Amino acid sequence: MAYQYQEDFLYFITYKTYHSLDFFQSDRNKEILEQQILYAGKKYSIDIIAYAILSNHYHLLINVQDSNVSRNKFIQIINGGSSFRIDKSINTEHVWERANKYNSWLKDENSMFRVIGYICGNPLKHRLVKNFKELSKYEYCNYNDVCKIYNKELVNNLILENCALDFETMDVFETGKKE
DSSP: OOOBOOTTEEEEEEEEBGGGOOTTOSHHHHHHHHHHHHHHHHHTTEEEEEEEEOSSEEEEEEEEOOTTOBHHHHHIIIIIHHHHHSOOOSOOSOSBOTTOOEEEEOOSHHHHHHHHHHHHHHHHHTTSOSSHHHHTTOTTBOHHHHHHHHOHHHHHHHHHHHTTOOOSOHHHHHHSOOO
16 A cells, blocks of 8 residues: 555655665765655655655655545655665665665644755754855755744754754854954
8 A cells, every 4th residue: 555645744754775775875876865855746746745856865845736635655755766876885775774764744833834944954963064154055855945934043943953053153253263
């Protein structure tokens, strides 16, 4: 039985790589995964509200418009398509964990905003970038698009509240420079 998404629901999705291997360290592989995510969203009319791609996992916040969309087919385009296309420099038969079921639907707006902060802040949490300025240049997270929709100050505060980041002051965090 195929699992169906519910119409007009928000879902928080996380998939990690097999044994947490860093298949997505290269920009090339991150671009491939990003293309698969955007293609799957377009194919199934799913709004990709927020996403972040890291070296060994990705996060999505999606809004499903059609209850006939199969979760398995949506994820197959992302995970199967990226597995097929990336350069598997690490010798393994698998790219993605098979029993990886980090899918949850969000019950309210507060949950949605917490997840937005968490997803957009993930490149900071994993130290791929050091501050908001660098985050705005990180190509594999749609932080800038989310800031256009929800207000940059709100998104930045959501990141600080939901990513357990450790910075001395907001100034240091925003600029990366100590005064």
